[in-house]
Amino acid sequence: MSMSSVPTTIHDTHEQAHPGAPVYVRVATILTILTAFEVGVLYVELLRPLFVPVLLCLSIVKFGIVAGYYMHLRFDSRIFTGFFALGIVVAVAIILAFMALMLGHTPEFIVTTAGIQPIPTPVAEGAQH
Amino acid sequence: MAVTTHPGAQVGGHAGGVTHMETTTGLDNRKLGMWIFLASECLFFGSLIATFMSYRNRSLVPPAPHLSPHLINIPFTSISAFELLMSSLTMVLALAAVQRGEIGKARIWLLATAGLGLGFLSGQFFEFNTFYWVDGLSPQINLFGTTFFTLTGFHGAHVTVGVFWLLSLFFLSFRSDFGPAKALNVEIAGLYWHFVDVVWIAIFTLVYLLPPH
Numbered sequence: 001m002s003m004s005s006v007p008t009t010i011h012d013t014h015e016q017a018h019p020g021a022p023v024y025v026r027v028a029t030i031l032t033i034l035t036a037f038e039v040g041v042l043y044v045e046l047l048r049p050l051f052v053p054v055l056l057c058l059s060i061v062k063f064g065i066v067a068g069y070y071m072h073l074r075f076d077s078r079i080f081t082g083f084f085a086l087g088i089v090v091a092v093a094i095i096l097a098f099m100a101l102m103l104g105h106t107p108e109f110i111v112t113t114a115g116i117q118p119i120p121t122p123v124a125e126g127a128q129h
Numbered sequence: 130m131a132v133t134t135h136p137g138a139q140v141g142g143h144a145g146g147v148t149h150m151e152t153t154t155g156l157d158n159r160k161l162g163m164w165i166f167l168a169s170e171c172l173f174f175g176s177l178i179a180t181f182m183s184y185r186n187r188s189l190v191p192p193a194p195h196l197s198p199h200l201i202n203i204p205f206t207s208i209s210a211f212e213l214l215m216s217s218l219t220m221v222l223a224l225a226a227v228q229r230g231e232i233g234k235a236r237i238w239l240l241a242t243a244g245l246g247l248g249f250l251s252g253q254f255f256e257f258n259t260f261y262w263v264d265g266l267s268p269q270i271n272l273f274g275t276t277f278f279t280l281t282g283f284h285g286a287h288v289t290v291g292v293f294w295l296l297s298l299f300f301l302s303f304r305s306d307f308g309p310a311k312a313l314n315v316e317i318a319g320l321y322w323h324f325v326d327v328v329w330i331a332i333f334t335l336v337y338l339l340p341p342h
Contacts, residue, residue: 021225028218035214038338039207051340059334063327070217071323077156080164087168091175098179102187119189 016075027069034062163317167324174328177283178335181276186341188271192264195341200264202256203337209252210333213288216245217326220295220319227312235315236302242322243295246288253285277336284328291322 038058041047047054068074073081152158186195194200223238257278260266268278298318301307 018225018228021222024218024221024225028215031214031217032211035207035210038334039203042203042338042340048340055334055338059330062330066217066323066327066330070221070326071320077154079154079156079161083161083164083168084171087171091171091178094172094175095179095182098183102183121189 018072018075019069023069027065031062031065034058034065038062157313159313159317160320163320167320170324170328174280174284174331177276177280178331181280182335184272184276188273190271192260192266193271193273193341197264198341200260200266201337202259205252205256206333206337209249209256210329212245212248212252213326213329216242216249217323219245220322224312224315224319227307227315228309230309232302232307236299239295239299239302239315243292243299246292246295246322250285250288250292253281253288257282280332280336284325284332287325287328291318291325294318294321 038055041051041054041058067084073084154161186193188196191197192200219238219241223235223242226232226235226238266274266277268274295318298315301314
């Protein structure tokens with residue numbers, strides 16, 4: 001591996017120095033508060049209609065903070081961000097496509113070892129037959 | 130592979146400055162390769178999460194969250210999630226210590242990260258045992274069991290690989306050539322570990338926190 005002391009101008013990779021321990025500890029504090037809020041929300045009956053959007057938003061924010069600060073995407077080359085974002089976008093597309101495919105689809109028959117059978121009604125635990 | 134370093138930069142890491150490799154991208158190929166691997170891992174976990182979400186609430190027999198309301202132990206899993214979050218903190222502190230050349234501190238943080246990872250795995254082992262022996266949930270019994278054990282089991286397998294990786298770094302840190310010049314090795318292991326953490330952030334919300342109906 002050879003070393004050169006002359007900075008190159010060919011590759012503009014937009015990299016910055018990584019933050020230090022105080023920033024990492026602050027980020028951990030924020031993540032802890034967000035996680036506590038995430039769990040706490042479940043115990044507030046008033047927020048029940050907002051459970052799904054609130055939990056998804058908090059999850060996205062936590063994901064972004066870890067990727068940005070701990071994985072250094074905020075400070076490293078945008079090429080890394082591009083590759084990771086591409087993976088996430090395709091993954092989210094797969095999830096949404098699968099869910100859309102199954103939305104409203106209620107199968108009427110099931111294939112079992114005994115042959116094709118009609119799907120029984122779901123039975124909750126403790127419910128009387 | 131040639132390296133061009135801006136003043137104040139450290140070879141192999143990025144502490145205090147920026148290191149540019151003389152590759153076609155100007156980036157270290159090992160780190161770029163890790164990011165491409167993580168992008169492919171997004172597709173892997175995306176497919177598992179897609180399957181879980183598609184079959185959510187579709188189990189016909191208990192135990193499943195929409196049929197057995199008290200199946201999921203949220204307080205217990207929250208502690209596991211907290212452990213994994215804190216392990217991400219200890220991981221970046223280990224990297225920062227290696228970049229500063231403080232190998233003793235780096236060893237402590239690496240060991241703490243592996244320990245928190247083991248704590249998470251112990252929690253998962255306890256959870257799987259409770260599901261199987263107390264609640265009667267198995268991968269074969271219903272759609273929830275199949276998709277839950279596949280998704281969380283693969284995540285647990287990734288955490289296990291991460292723990293072995295961290296422990297190997299801990300033992301390698303006793304070699305005389307371990308220092309700031311080897312910081313990239315720790316940074317790449319860290320990227321993998323943080324990825325495992327962000328995947329858990331998604332799983333924790335989608336599998337445990339979202340109400341079944």
